[in-house]
Amino acid sequence: MTLSRRALLGAAACSSLLARRLFSATPAKLRIGLLLPYSGTYAALGHNITDAMKLAASEHGGKLGGREVEWVAVDDESDPAKAPANVNKLIAGEKVDILTGPVHSGVAMAMMQIVRQENVLTVVTNAGAQAVTGTLCAPHVFRTSFSNWQTSYPCADVMLKDGRKKAVLMFWNYSFGQESMAAFKEGYAKGGGTIVKEIAVPFPTTEFQANLSEIASLKPDAVFVFFAGAGAAKFVKDYADAGLRDRVALYGSGFLTEGVLAAQGAAAEGIKTTLHYADALDNPANRKFREAFKKATNREADVYAVAGYDTVNVLAQALEKVKGDTGAHSELIAALESARIDSPRGRFRFSKTHNPIQDVYLRQVRGGREAVVGVAMKDAEDPGAGCKMGK
Ligand code: PHB
16 A cells, blocks of 8 residues: 555544544434324413423523434324324334324324334323323333323312202213313212212313203302313303303313413303412412513413423423433433422422322412412322333
């Protein structure tokens, strides 16, 4: 070999070494998949989760575990039938490192079937389906929001303490609504309450008139409902317009008024709900979060935004521990299991089934605002029935 050829090869080797060094100094971007509704009745929920995730990431300088975040969003349309294709698009097509979402429990059930096979780290940012941290639980699946049971079971006791022992149930007839009613009934029966009638409404129908007339003729002590998003805004207004607001007390899990209080106006006055968050929670994390969210979006934060914000904050903490190495699966899972954050909802930790153990508050709409009346259940932990982690 001539000297000049050797020199050339040497220079080439040097530059490829340099290129490798440069490359490893800039780790690959962290691709976070968002499977959320950006259209339909839950669109506002999807937007609040997304914007709060972005806000949290920006508070970490746009990086988690040293890797710059890249978002890959898909509109799931709250349609379970489209969920398998949407999940595959994010996992196989977009090759996300972490999957997050959805809002709708039916979408979550379909998503769980796939992520259990695919072993992708998944953080559920809203959907409350029991199976996510119950029968379908998995070591690599966490939920930062709530289980159905946590938001509905405590409300039964609230209603009974108010002396209301005869109730009508009304709900959107899909997994979340059905499970929400089952959890409420469990608590209500224990305390001696009677269910007069269950009214199931197809999702996402908002034609409530005939059902409201039926409630008026049944004359129960109270109505417990599940509606959310745009559907909840309409239901509460229709309930008042039907003249029921002052005659039959309305209760629900907090989704009934969450994020839609301004749209409901005076119609929402007096409604009592149970939820793991309230706008008015008086803690420094909540004050800081609400102010930052308002500044970033010009909208008020709500429980959906809190779940998005906390998702990125727990991920930040866990990814820091593994230095951004999403391939270090068991270390990453262990880091998430031990994550502790100061959430706007108050402190929470993950249960053995990876669902938050958290306080559930009793709220009441007073003067157009959600007042925190008390704690309906301290350290509420979902029973996690049927969960076998199989680690
Ligand atoms: C759900 O389907 O799990 C669900 C949807 C909207 C909510 C709460 C839960 O506000």
